[in-house]
Every structure is written in structure tokens, then in C-alpha cells.
Amino acid sequence: MTAHNFQLVLDDINDAIRPLLGKEGQVASYIPALARVPAQQFGIALRTRDGQEAASGDAAVPFSIQSMSKVFTLTLAMKHLGEHLWERIGREPSGNPFNSLVQLEQERGKPRNPFINAGAIAVADRLVTQGNAKADILALVSSLCGEAVQIDAEVAQSEADTGFRNAALANFMKSFASLDNDVATVLDVYFAQCSIRMNCEQVARAAAYLCRDGRHPRTNAPVVSERLTRRINSLMLTCGTYDAAGEFAFRIGLPCKSGVGGGIVAVVPDQLTLCVWSPALDATGNSLLGMKALEMFAGQTGMSVF
Amino acid sequence: MTAHNFQLVLDDINDAIRPLLGKEGQVASYIPALARVPAQQFGIALRTRDGQEAASGDAAVPFSIQSMSKVFTLTLAMKHLGEHLWERIGREPSGNPFNSLVQLEQERGKPRNPFINAGAIAVADRLVTQGNAKADILALVSSLCGEAVQIDAEVAQSEADTGFRNAALANFMKSFASLDNDVATVLDVYFAQCSIRMNCEQVARAAAYLCRDGRHPRTNAPVVSERLTRRINSLMLTCGTYDAAGEFAFRIGLPCKSGVGGGIVAVVPDQLTLCVWSPALDATGNSLLGMKALEMFAGQTGMSVF
Amino acid sequence: MTAHNFQLVLDDINDAIRPLLGKEGQVASYIPALARVPAQQFGIALRTRDGQEAASGDAAVPFSIQSMSKVFTLTLAMKHLGEHLWERIGREPSGNPFNSLVQLEQERGKPRNPFINAGAIAVADRLVTQGNAKADILALVSSLCGEAVQIDAEVAQSEADTGFRNAALANFMKSFASLDNDVATVLDVYFAQCSIRMNCEQVARAAAYLCRDGRHPRTNAPVVSERLTRRINSLMLTCGTYDAAGEFAFRIGLPCKSGVGGGIVAVVPDQLTLCVWSPALDATGNSLLGMKALEMFAGQTGMSVF
């Protein structure tokens, strides 16, 4: 399929989705800066392995990437630590809400996987140990998408002011000695990474290494090895969408990572990366129309890993 | 890769695995007929989309397929019921052992997915409602592999004599009205399906429709639709290997379904199906060397959905 | 306080409770024979340590004693087994609904205490091992209240027909080898004991040994030792009223055991035993007005262990 064709596919999807905007789902409301984002927006963008791009709808409107940032921090941590990363973080789907403490207690402070909040906080802890975590994350993401990305300071402050559940998770892991660094420092990084603002075009580009054997979309230098790239994709498929990973695999069939800002990044291994965004969420915390758009994309293109 | 090459790959894997036989893992011991299976066996067989076959090691030795049967019963139930199947069975990974009651209580008698024991018992219940469940299962599997397969009566009896956990699961679902039929009838089917004996070659052939758009490996008639086929593959990847689905996706990257008899069936979508068997299990109930063999296969052929 | 005074107290309570009948709560509806019991009934009866009796309201109307029977089976089992009983049954409050499987899984098939369903089924199993369980239970209760008590066959049959949750509990314990006897035999005893019919006067008399150092209310022979009697009282206080034991201790302050038939038996150690009955239950499965009546009794007489 050519880039031209992809443009038609994305426009078709945009046309089909727009009449549905604002009908169902709820915008994340736990912090004011997210709650006031208008629900009636939808964007979609893709970038093929060889660099062709297509976009439709509100693909240039920036939004809070939230948990989508976990893909980039995991990438950094895997690059630094390789298999040692798994000493204190698991790789199994959780079968529980993304911010649950139950499983963390059963498994004595070892998070089930790097994409639930506890796991991402543990990843942030490793990045703090490893270097200048916040700067390293911003540098990686900016380099990948070819533009300086920013942390939304208001969102980061709101996350910190209301992030008691995340503070509970971090303190709980600390009580099991699962964090190296102090809780406040680690949470500061975690809240910052969640508050990065990007648009669909930027995300599709930044994730491109996931469909190109780990190679940087612009420089072609390895971001991570091919083997680790496939492993990140597998984690996205089994654990990337909270407690709806089975549903995503079943209906969409692609590795995805979602965020409560309404974005979802998807990978067609060896072929392309894709980002959709629409702020209203379903009960599992995933973008309702973003998910529908991905299902249409998989249906129309026949692209599925299964 | 040609069939000839596949033969070399399987022989290589067999050569690498045999020295490891009997060193690690435990043969399932909960029933005598399984406990007395010698641990020092290993077989591997594959069948490509277009019908070429290769096999190595103990690929012709029959074994108890156990939970691998859940793929065939799910196929039958999806064929009959389509999306209605999901009214009383979920599609999410469980994050708990395969025979856990905890999650079943939290979700008020609705099993998380069709591959945990509770889910497979619920699928068996639907097959009882739908027809002559035991005969229907044997007819499907026999037709698929082109030879009459049998239920091992001794194993079935032992399963019934010791299957208190499964009886607990079935009664528990019945208490939530999640089963149509009486508990004894449903368990009889479930214990029978688990007691089917097949060898690696037969399993690789019987599963072949999963890599050929749902088409029967011998008649080419649709067993299930292409769409449902891809959905079965997605369920295998996210839920097919007990509480090690993340580990399988990470290390092997293929849809798999394992059984405590030591077998694992794997699918390379659109390309081939593969069955490995070695009786000694790891702590998650999956064949330890079977899993290692699949990892070698994925590594050597580069075949992975990611 | 004299018996005459007690009569006044019970009449006062009856007068206060009757206007409230039928206003709140729900009669147990899981079996028809319980569901059709008219809600607008209330009875209360007591028997002092030295044998004076008082009763008011529907104290002579028989009802299904249900879980109140667990006091008598526990007494029999403690008498036979002494401290050995605790090898497979715990003594701690459960913090979970009376028929929960979760805790039973966490504690590997060992029920938390003899008053949750799993624990009472385990007690019934010991009585089967020990003798002729059903006959032994009826003989004890009949002897204690001085009249032949009967099992309601219709209720027992309904319990068996719908008791899937109890069958799940029994099979689950059997899977952990926590039951000696086969599941069907044990459940038959359990369903029979729950189906005994008695009235308030009979229950107050039958429980009398609990306020008289374990001595039989009519023969004065020891039913169990004084020490075991005090231990039964302690178990009633901490575990006797499902997940409302704290609430009972707080508001009433007496050892109590309730049943879903609407009865509650209470002990004032060294002084008297008391039975109240009113069929409508609160959300915890305890008689709503029975509990209120006990609270009034404790308030008016100042009788509380605290």
C-alpha cells in the first residue's frame, strides 16, 4: 500500500469517526488540565518503515501523552540495563486495573509489568539511577521526532498534587526495597514523563524505531537492538492497554500503548507506526474512538500480527 | 524456507534439546497415568500452510493433549455461537494460576478467558447445549488430522476421580448460573477432551487451519472464518499459556497453547503450525524444554509476530 | 433479675419490635421453602442458667435454624476431637462473606473458622468420620431441648438442589485433601443440619449448656468441658455472625450465632441463653429485627461481656 493510499485510508477513518465525536465516553477528569480538553477531537497519523507519512483530522493538535510515555522510558531502561531490568519488574499481563495495589502486595513489591503504573514508576527509578532521567527522556523523544518536545508544567504540577495513588504505589515498592531512589525524586520523573505534550504526527514518528528493527527514524542508528525492539512490541501487545489487552489483541491485533490523554500508539511490525487520539475514554481508560479507529484501520488494511 | 530446510531446523533443535532431557522440570503428577510418562522424551513437528511437513525426535509418540484441546473446543464453540460466546466468557489474560477461583469470584462467575480451566469448562457447557459434545470434538479433531483420535479412558477416569478443583470451578459457575447444563455432564466432556491422545505430527496437522485463514488442512473447506481464526490466534497469544503468556510473547513471540501433558502447539500466522512435546514442566505448568525448543525455532527462523 | 422481670423485658421488646415488622430487610430467597416464610413474624425466648424460662411473640413457631446448627456440630466435633479439630480449621474472623472462596484459596484449603460455610462443611466431615453424623446431631439437639427435633426434608432437598456454592467449597477443600470423606456424603450431612426446624424456646433451651459450664440443661451431665464451652462462646463472638461480628460485638456485646432462617442465638456467659427470630435479613445475612431485639435486651438489662 502506498503513502497515497494510506492517506485515503486515514481520511476515510476520520470521516467515519467525526460524526461519533462527543457521543460516548468520558474525558479523564482527575486533573483540571485534562478535564478541560474538548472531547470532540480526533486525529490520526502514520509513518511507514521507509518514512512516508500520512495524517488526518486533528493530527497536529498537541495532547498529553500520559502513559504512552512508558514506551519511551522502557526503551531507555532496556537499552541501559538489558535483561537486568527484569530482576525487579515482571512481564506478565496483570488482570487488574492499572493502578491496583493488590497484585503488588501478592507479588511482594515486584510490579507485574513495566506498563502498569507501579512498573513504570520502577522503570523511572532505574532511569534516575542511570543518569539525568527527565533530561534523558526528553532528549530521546525529541531526537526521535525531530523536534523539541516539552513537559506541560501545569499538568505535571496537577499530577503531583493529586497523585496519591501513585505515591502509595511508590511508597509500597519502597517498603519492599524495590526502588533505589527516594520516592519524591522518582515520582517527580514519573509525573514529568506523563506530562509530555505531543501530537499524533510526532508520536507516529517518535515510535517509528519499533517498526524498523530498532533503528532511529532519522539517523538510522540503533535506538535499541532488533531483538529488544520485538520484545517491546510483545509487551505492548500483552500489557499495553491496561486491563483491555485481550480486547485489543482480539479486535485490533496490533501492539498498542494507550494513555489517559486519549492517545494510542500502534505498531505494525516491519511496516509502520500509527498514532490515534481522541480524548473521551471508555471504562478501561482507553480512548473509545481511538480504539474504534484502530479497529477500522486493521480491518481495511488487513494489517494484524495474527 | 523450504520443507527441507525446516527438517534441518527441527533436527538441529532436537540435537540441542536431547542432552537437556531429564535435567530440569517435573512431569505432571496429579494423576498416575501422567506421572508415569518418562520425562526423557522430546518431539517436534510442523506443517506449512501448503502442506509440507517435517518432524524430529519423538514426534510420533502419542501423549495426553490436556489443555491443548481447549483450542479445538473454542473453535467449535466460536463456529456455533460467534460473538454470543462472549456473553458469559471474557477475553482478558488472567494474571492468576489457570485453576484459580479468586478471579472467578471477583468477576461473579464469568471466567476471564476460554483457556483458563473455568473458561474451558464454560465452553464445554456450550458444546453440550449445542449437540453431542464429546462426539463433536472427536469428529473435528479426527477430521483435521486425517486419523481417528481417541480418548484415553484411564486418564479420563483419573481426571474425574481427582478433579476436585475443576468440580469446584464448575459448581461455582453453576452457583452464578453461568452453566446451562448440569455439572456432572459438563465435567464429563471436559475430562474427556483433556484425555485425548495425539502425537506432535497429528497436532501440527490438526491445528493447521490456524495458519490458513481457517481452512481445513485436507479439504480446504472453512473450519471457521478467517476473522475468527485470527481471533483464536490472538487469544492463544494473550491467554494460551497459563500465567506465562507474557513470558511466551516476550521470548517466543508466537500464539501458543500448552497442556500439562507437556505439549505446546504454536502458530506462525499465514505460514505454519508447530507442535513440540516434552513431559517435564516448569513452575508455570508449561513444558520446560518445549518452550526452549520454540524459542530456538523463533530465533533460528526469525519467525515472530513482532 | 428474676424470671418474672425477664418476661416483662421480653414483652417490652416484642411490643417495640412488632410495629417494625415487614418494613425493612429481605427474607432469604435462595430456596422456595425459605422464601415463602412470612416476614411479619418475631419471636424471643430465654432460659436462665438455673432453668427459668420466658418467651414472647412467635416464640413457639418453628423455623429453619440454618447456620445456628453450626454451634451444635462444632460442640460435637470439639467433644470428640478436642484440640485436634484445629489441625484443619482455623479460629480467626474471616473479613469476607460467609461463602467466599477467596480466603480458602489463599489459605490453601484451610477454612478460617468453623462458622463460615467452608469451616462448617469441614466440621461435618469430621462428624462423618467419627460416627453416624446426621443421627448424632439430631440426638444431641433433641436431648438438649428435651423434644425430638426434625429435619425439614423439603428444605434439605432444596439446599442440595441449589447448593452449588457449597459444593464448590467442598470440592475445593477436597482438592487440598482437607476433607476425609467424599464430597456428596459430607454435603448431605451439611444440608441436613441446616434444615433442622426448631422454635425460639427450643433453641434457647438447647443452647443452655453454653451458660452453664458445658452442663446439659436437663441432666446436668457435661456436654463439653467448661473450658471448651468458653471457647465456643469466644468463637461465637468473634466469628458467629458472618461479616458482621465486629458490629454485633460493638452493638450487642454478646456471643451470638445467626442463621439465614432469621434466627440468632445469644449467650450471656454464666447467666442465660437467648434466641430471637424474625425472617427478614439485612445485607450481611443476619436477622435485622433479631439484631435490634438483642441490642434492646443488652441495653435494658445491662448484660454485655464488655
Next chain:
Amino acid sequence: MTAHNFQLVLDDINDAIRPLLGKEGQVASYIPALARVPAQQFGIALRTRDGQEAASGDAAVPFSIQSMSKVFTLTLAMKHLGEHLWERIGREPSGNPFNSLVQLEQERGKPRNPFINAGAIAVADRLVTQGNAKADILALVSSLCGEAVQIDAEVAQSEADTGFRNAALANFMKSFASLDNDVATVLDVYFAQCSIRMNCEQVARAAAYLCRDGRHPRTNAPVVSERLTRRINSLMLTCGTYDAAGEFAFRIGLPCKSGVGGGIVAVVPDQLTLCVWSPALDATGNSLLGMKALEMFAGQTGMSVF
């Protein structure tokens, strides 16, 4: 029994316990100041309703009262708030370790009772809202025992430095809006109350209102009402000893509250209060020999609420 007799009883118990010191159990080791307390110590003291006192062993050696402080903070909070206290705190035994997060998640941030850590933190929060929490607690306890008691600053600092589990509990409740005040302020009070140092004689005296209808042991003024006093006793019996409340009720039969410093305070309603102390703990976190001493006391005096 006269005071003289009580002295004999306590001396007997002391004689029986001393040879057992240092043989079993483990001193709490989570903070250095507790870990270095020599295990081979045992004290016991009591005070009757009318003010007679007896003591034996190391009854004058001060120790860290830890969770025993929860009785005094609960008393203060009940006095201020009456039944309103129960709006955000339950009254049921927990069936889980004292610092578990699981139940807190299931019950959406409402602690099961005021004696598990989460509940005591919630009580501390109410005291912060109500006044000058730390000063109020010290004033109450000092007044009750007739001597100024102190917070051990080293212990309080250690609690703060290592109290990640408590910080997790507090943040978790804050995420459910179950705390009024900020987490740091509330934890500061909680860590301070746990760090109060007292000896057995002081504790027996300070708790005396619990056996005298809520009246102050020295001034006779009401500390709390008689009704609330009985309710505090009931909470101690059902919830006062972590996950061993059933065991305490069964073996000792008295309302008790223990602390990981090795102290246990017990109440014989209307008769006396008692404090035992020995630093080595059993697996449930209760003083192993303290519990044994209380069992001997109940056995020798026949004092039991059952």
C-alpha cells in the same frame, strides 16, 4: 481476689515465664531502636477498678508502646466525634495482616477498623482536624497515668525514615479522600504516638478507665461514657491483636491491644486492667511470652469474658 493475692499470681507468672525468655520469637527488627532491645525481659502489672496495684518482673522498664497507643487515640476520637467516627472507619475484624493494602482497596479506602494501621492513621487524621493532635495525645496519656510520658524522638525519626508501608496506606486513603489533612502531617502524628515510651505499671494505670465505666483512674471524671467504654473493649477483643484476634479470644478471652514493642494491654471489664511486656514476637506480631502470661493469668484467676 485481693491485691495481695494478685501480687502472688503475678509473681507466679513471672517465675514461670522467666526460664522461657530468649527461647522463641523475634524482637521487631524494622528499626534499629527496637531491634536492639534485649529479648530477655518480661514485666507484668495490673490495677484493679478500685486502684489497688500489683507488678512483677520488669514492670518498671519503659518500652515503646507502638500500636497500644491506638487505644488512647481511639478514645480521644470517640470522645470528640461519637458515632460520626464510623463514617470513614469500619468496625470489623480484617482477616488480613495489620498493614495490608488489599482490603483497603476492596473497601475503597475505608479501613476495616481503627486498630489496623490504616484505621489508626485515619483516627490520627481526625485528631489533627480536631485540635493539636500530638499534644492532646500526650496530655491524655500523662493525665491518665499521673506522670508525664514522652515520645522517644529516635524511634519517631526511625519510624518516619522507614515507614514506607504506612506512607503507602496514608497516600492510598488520601487518593480516596479518606483523609482530611495532608499526608505528612498525619503521619507525623501517627509516628509520634507509636513512639511513646511507657512501662507496664503506667500502661495498666492509663488504661484503667476501661474497667471503670470510662472514669478517670485518679480524678474519677468521665474520660468517655460508659457506653463508649464498652464499645472500645469490644473493638479490642475483635480487632486488637492484628490477625490473631480469634486466637486471643479463644485462649485468653479478654479484650487486648498489642504493640510490636512487645507490650499487650488487657481489660477484665469492671474489674481490672493489666499490662504485660516481653519484646520477642510471634509470627502474628504479638508478644509471644506476653500472650502466654495472659493465658496463665486468665487460667489462674478464671477471669474471662466468656
